[in-house]
Amino acid sequence: xxxxxxxxxxxxxxxxxxxxxxxxxxxxxxxxxxxxxxxxxxxxxxxxxxxxxxxxxxxxxxxxxxxxxxxxxxxxxxxxxxxxxxxxxxxxxxxxxxxxxxxxxxxxxxxxxxxxxxxxxxxxxxxxxxxxxxxxxxxxxxxxxxxxxxxxxxxxxxxxxxxxxxxxxxxxxxxxxxxxxxxxxxxxxxxxxxxxxxxxxxxxxxxxxxxxxxxxxxxxxxxxxxxxxxxxxxxxxxxxxxxxxxxxxxxxxxxxxxxxxxxxxxxxxxxxxxxxxxxxxxxxxxxxxxxxxxxxxxxxxxxxxxxxxxxxxxxxxxxxxxxxxxxxxxxxxxxxxxxxxxxxxxxxxxxxxxxx
Amino acid sequence: xxxxxxxxxxxxxxxxxxxxxxxxxxxxxxxxxxxxxxxxxxxxxxxxxxxxxxxxxxxxxxxxxxxxxxxxxxxxxxxxxxxxxxxxxxxxxxxxxxxxxxxxxxxxxxxxxxxxxxxxxxxxxxxxxxxxxxxxxxxxxxxxxxxxxxxxxxxxxxxxxxxxxxxxxxxxxxxxxxxxxxxxxxxxxxxxxxxxxxxxxxxxxxxxxxxxxxxxxxxxxxxxxxxxxxxxxxxxxxxxxxxxxxxxxxxxxxxxxxxxxxxxxxxxxxxxxxxxxxxxxxxxxxxxxxxxxxxxxxxxxxxxxxxxxxxxxxxxxxxxxxxxxxxxxxxxxxxxxxxxxxxxxxxxxxxxxxxxxxxxxxxxxxxxxxxxxxxxxxxxxxxxxxxxxxxxxxxxxxxxxxxxxxxxxxxxxxxxxxxxxxxxxxxxxxxxxxxxxxxxxxxxxxxxxxxxxxxxxxxxxxxxxxxxxxxxxxxxxxxxxxxxxxxxxxxxxxxxxxxxxxxxxxxxxxxxxxxxxxxxxxxxxxxxxxxxxxxxxxxxxxxxxxxxxxxxxxxxxxxxxxxxxxxxxxxxxxxxxxxxxxxxxxxxxxxxxxxxxxxxxxxxxx
Numbered sequence: 010x011x012x013x014x015x016x017x018x019x020x021x022x023x024x025x026x027x028x029x030x031x032x033x034x035x036x037x038x039x040x041x042x043x044x045x046x047x048x049x050x051x052x053x054x055x056x057x058x059x060x061x062x063x064x065x066x067x068x069x070x071x072x073x074x075x076x077x078x079x080x081x082x083x084x085x086x087x088x089x090x091x092x093x094x095x096x097x098x099x100x101x102x103x104x105x106x107x108x109x110x111x112x113x114x115x116x117x118x119x120x121x122x123x124x125x126x127x128x129x130x131x132x133x134x135x136x137x138x139x140x141x142x143x144x145x146x147x148x149x150x151x152x153x154x155x156x157x158x159x160x161x162x163x164x165x166x167x168x169x170x171x172x173x174x175x176x177x178x179x180x181x182x183x184x185x186x187x188x189x190x191x192x193x194x195x196x197x198x199x200x201x202x203x204x205x206x207x208x209x210x211x212x213x214x215x216x217x218x219x220x221x222x223x224x225x226x227x228x229x230x231x232x233x234x235x236x237x238x239x240x241x242x243x244x245x246x247x248x249x250x251x252x253x254x255x256x257x258x259x260x261x262x263x264x265x266x267x268x269x270x271x272x273x274x275x276x277x278x279x280x281x282x283x284x285x286x287x288x289x290x291x292x293x294x295x296x297x298x299x300x301x302x303x304x305x306x307x308x309x310x311x312x313x314x315x316x317x318x319x320x321x322x323x324x325x326x327x328x329x330x331x332x333x334x335x336x337x338x339x340x341x342x343x344x345x346x347x348x349x350x351x352x353x354x355x356x357x358x359x360x361x362x363x364x365x
Numbered sequence: 366x367x368x369x370x371x372x373x374x375x376x377x378x379x380x381x382x383x384x385x386x387x388x389x390x391x392x393x394x395x396x397x398x399x400x401x402x403x404x405x406x407x408x409x410x411x412x413x414x415x416x417x418x419x420x421x422x423x424x425x426x427x428x429x430x431x432x433x434x435x436x437x438x439x440x441x442x443x444x445x446x447x448x449x450x451x452x453x454x455x456x457x458x459x460x461x462x463x464x465x466x467x468x469x470x471x472x473x474x475x476x477x478x479x480x481x482x483x484x485x486x487x488x489x490x491x492x493x494x495x496x497x498x499x500x501x502x503x504x505x506x507x508x509x510x511x512x513x514x515x516x517x518x519x520x521x522x523x524x525x526x527x528x529x530x531x532x533x534x535x536x537x538x539x540x541x542x543x544x545x546x547x548x549x550x551x552x553x554x555x556x557x558x559x560x561x562x563x564x565x566x567x568x569x570x571x572x573x574x575x576x577x578x579x580x581x582x583x584x585x586x587x588x589x590x591x592x593x594x595x596x597x598x599x600x601x602x603x604x605x606x607x608x609x610x611x612x613x614x615x616x617x618x619x620x621x622x623x624x625x626x627x628x629x630x631x632x633x634x635x636x637x638x639x640x641x642x643x644x645x646x647x648x649x650x651x652x653x654x655x656x657x658x659x660x661x662x663x664x665x666x667x668x669x670x671x672x673x674x675x676x677x678x679x680x681x682x683x684x685x686x687x688x689x690x691x692x693x694x695x696x697x698x699x700x701x702x703x704x705x706x707x708x709x710x711x712x713x714x715x716x717x718x719x720x721x722x723x724x725x726x727x728x729x730x731x732x733x734x735x736x737x738x739x740x741x742x743x744x745x746x747x748x749x750x751x752x753x754x755x756x757x758x759x760x761x762x763x764x765x766x767x768x769x770x771x772x773x774x775x776x777x778x779x780x781x782x783x784x785x786x787x788x789x790x791x792x793x794x795x796x797x798x799x800x801x802x803x804x805x806x807x808x809x810x811x812x813x814x815x816x817x818x819x820x821x822x823x824x825x826x827x828x829x830x831x832x833x834x835x836x837x838x839x840x841x842x843x844x845x846x847x848x849x850x851x852x853x854x855x856x857x858x859x860x861x862x863x864x865x866x867x868x869x870x871x872x873x874x875x876x877x878x879x880x881x882x883x884x885x886x887x888x889x890x891x892x893x894x895x896x897x898x899x900x901x902x903x904x905x906x907x908x909x910x911x912x913x914x915x916x917x918x919x920x921x922x923x924x925x926x927x928x929x930x931x932x933x934x935x936x937x938x939x940x941x942x943x944x945x946x947x948x949x950x951x952x953x954x955x956x957x958x959x960x961x962x963x964x965x966x967x968x969x970x971x
Contacts, residue, residue, distance in 0.1 A: 059518070060515065064515065169543060175515055175544075177564075210564065213602065
């Protein structure tokens with residue numbers, strides 16, 4: 010019975026992905042102009058009241074809209090602008106499974122973003138908006154959080170704000186700085202690293218990717234995805250510390266885990282998906298996620314340890330964001346060479362060495 | 366074991382640090398790297414202690430006006446806030462509706478007071494109750510919700526989970542998370558427009574209770590939370606109806622009516638270029654008569670600019686129907702500023718259905734999930750003994766059931782209040798029905814004569830004479846925007862003073878409405894005569910009639926007769942200057958020289 014349930018949940022996971030990708034919810038908030046405020050938090054000695062502090066920080070938090078809107082999966086989340094050239098950090102989630110992610114800024118401007126890359130370990134992604142004139146947090150000023158520290162969370166939880174309406178602000182205290190691995194088995198999360206546990210109800214639908222700031226307006230963390238204790242039914246409120254976020258951002262911006270299929274050179278005798286012995290789910294979307302539908306008995310893939318329902322995330326540390334890009338990337342690897350894939354299996358990330 | 370010690374540790378540190386950081390939150394002067402040490406708690410400085418003392422004082426004052434609302438049997442429970450010394454309480458409609466007309470209200474003096482419902486606003490989820498037994502109830506200071514900003518501190522007080530068994534309200538502290546939020550209604554009721562979002566814990570039982578700013582001034586009425594999949598407890602998102610909206614409706618609710626919200630008579634869409642443009646308009650609407658057409662851009666409504674559809678809905682939601690509010694729009698010729706009269710959102714029969722559906726016997730179970738009102742727990746409560754028992758009869762005397770009313774008693778009560786105010790201006794009662802009014806249109810040397818009697822009404826304007834029946838056939842003239850409208854207005858004035866509104870037709874006290882061109886709000890009474898409606902605006906201070914409007918139908922502008930100036934003649938306050946207008950356009954002003962009753966001159970003479 011349990012096995013059957015498990016199978017069903019995997020099945021629905023696989024096709025749920027497809028389903029939500031098909032249901033694109035594109036919102037139509039309004040356009041307005043507003044002046045950019047200066048970074049008031051720059052001088053730590055300046056007295057800043059909460060209103061100004063939060064208002065200034067809110068201009069660096071964006072509302073994101075993408076895939077979803079069905080089966081209890083939201084089609085919206087939050088994001089944080091991290092520089093002045095249009096980079097946005099957010100949670101890596103199904104919301105981002107669209108070619109163009111809709112970004113709505115504090116002043117109601119609607120911009121399109123593309124995914125620069127993602128870091129599956131930290132469940133973070135970096136998006137890029139072209140020519141938006143966006144002003145973001147200064148990551149070099151990002152501060153470590155301390156247990157007991159008062160913080161504010163800014164996010165578009167529950168999708169309350171639309172257009173030029175302000176994201177929601179909440180108060181909180183960092184209760185603990187602790188690894189999520191301590192909760193492994195109880196809570197389903199890919200991310201197993203250190204988090205700030207918060208005493209505030211910050212982690213609601215749509216809040217992930219939002220900003221956690223200190224009383225000087227410095228970025229302290231990024232709100233994580235919703236995690237629920239399966240036994241107690243309690244939702245965990247937490248944020249990823251900035252050192253974790255920065256490491257992901259650095260890795261993504263340095264080109265690792267990025268989506269780069271354009272410049273790759275195909276080789277004469279490459280690997281082919283069918284030769285490896287795997288069947289992927291049908292390619293019906295512009296970005297069909299590369300889920301493994303079947304693994305042939307005694308094939309290269311089976312010997313390497315790949316399984317039905319695995320989602321291929323990385324190929325030789327390059328992001329395979331769709332079936333098409335996976336095929337293109339495979340075409341650049343000589344049939345005689347081995348390679349690595351990173352797959353997501355349930356709530357685990359597994360690195361697999363595929364030897365021909 | 367490992368897990369437990371982790372938790373205990375966490376708790377311990379959390380508690381210590383929470384108490385420290387709690388002291389810090391109002392004084393951001395300490396906003397530099399707050400990394401408190403666990404071993405040695407820092408001594409708070411004087412600023413911190415002073416801020417704490419202020420907060421304690423604000424919460425003490427606020428708590429005294431916070432009301433715990435229960436059914437007469439102690440069942441259920443919600444919250445409310447007392448806003449007048451004679452015991453009027455603001456609460457949610459969804460709190461009062463399950464209790465019927467009677468309930469019991471607890472204050473933090475430990476006493477329970479009997480209370481009756483006055484008015485209900487199912488659309489805006491508000492109700493007004495009246496507590497009985499004192500004339501010096503502690504009241505909350507009304508704040509200005511327009512100045513509330515994200516990031517300000519606030520606190521909610523109330524009766525969450527019906528915890529207040531000793532009638533001491535629970536105070537929860539939090540941050541203003543959002544302002545001017547729009548929360549969609551469920552159907553056409555319980556719409557939260559222009560509301561305040563807070564992360565101060567709002568739980569079942571907090572409904573109807575007050576939200577205060579840090580100075581302890583009332584800024585909202587808590588009533589709603591976002592729940593979705595999280596179950597029916599606080600998840601950091603609570604909504605409060607702004608006190609501005611609540612006070613706009615307060616006098617309407619004191620009327621004992623089931624009050625209604627408004628529509629503009631047109632809808633808008635936000636176009637891609639950001640214009641908020643009229644997408645549909647009723648030709649019978651006041652907006653249409655004021656010149657608004659399909660495609661016009663709406664720039665401002667009330668006292669706020671409009672840049673999105675949500676903003677327009679937000680602004681509209683805080684006004685009662687029949688109010689006339691300023692609007693600014695742009696058409697091909699340029700920018701136009703005018704006022705429009707808001708139409709009712711519901712038909713009277715629709716409101717009756719809603720009230721019936723929410724009554725104690727027929728209240729449907731709401732579907733779980735989504736954004737919902739937060740009614741109290743259903744636990745039975747041991748209520749403290751009442752110190753001043755009020756007999757059932759004394760409280761029941763404050764309730765009169767009537768179709769379309771929440772409690773008809775209060776409508777009579779308010780109308781009697783207005784008539785009581787008028788008594789100071791000399792009595793016209795018993796005076797003869799035949800009046801002659803002589804005057805002139807100043808500056809134009811045109812004589813005006815009006816004859817008002819039960820047989821007919823006659824007006825002579827220059828060399829033109831018109832006659833109309835004293836009760837019937839008025840709509841025809843109103844549709845033509847006839848100058849005879851002044852005669853009708855004067856007849857209403859005469860009859861209001863001679864026989865009183867209750868004998869003129871069906872008189873209903875509406876609440877307080879604004880008058881275009883004047884400050885403040887005025888008591889508004891609607892009288893339904895044979896084939897027309899009359900709206901009489903009286904001063905809340907003096908009871909004198911300020912404006913009389915006579916309506917023919919929805920398609921035409923009503924007669925508007927402004928009483929600009931009064932003078933005391935023979936001990937009676939008598940109109941001296943009147944002005945006739947149709948749809949904001951003045952037709953003429955009459956300067957009254959003499960008012961003769963039954964051939965006995967009472968004017969000053971020529």
